[in-house]
Amino acid sequence: MKIKNITGSSKVSAKPKHFASWLQFWEHFAGQTLTRDKYWICPACGESILGSNFDGCHVQKVDSTDQKWYIVPLCDACNHRTDEPNVNVTLVSVADNNK
Ligand SMILES: [Zn+2]
Incomplete structure (x- = not known):
């Protein structure tokens, strides 16, 4: 899967609702740590x-x-x-953030 970073996403997207970081958000929904x-x-x-x-x-x-936004650990x-x-x-x- 080819991906591209969303430029400036740290400015437009605050931390996830229920997690301390986007990496923890990814870990929760991906079921990996x-x-x-x-x-x-x-x-x-x-x-x-x-x-x-690593960052989410x-x-x-x-x-x-x-065109949806996704989190991956890089x-x-x-x-x-x-x-x-x-x-x-x-x-x-990223839409899982609203669950
Ligand atoms: Zn790398």
């Missing part, structure tokens, strides 16, 4: 990254009619990428 003191493979760059360096990033699908560097990486990871819809 990125333990902060363990290393995880970033789904965008493939690097082994410490869990505490706002992304959109590329080449899709689906490393801090990939959170600021402007290209369109391929990721193999669960996308959690």
Whole structure:
């Protein structure tokens, strides 16, 4: 799945309602936990990254009619990428924030 970061999403999207961070939001709905003191493979760059360096990033699908916003866990560097990486990871819809 090709994705792109939504630029400026930190300005337009406050923290999720029921979670301390968008990463925790993703963990809840994806049913996975990125333990902060363990290393995880970033789904965008493939690097082994410490869990505490992941962010819940706002992304959109590329080449899709689906324009919804999703959260995916990416490393801090990939959170600021402007290209369109391929990721193999669960996308959690930002709309779940209103449940
Ligand atoms: Zn990365």
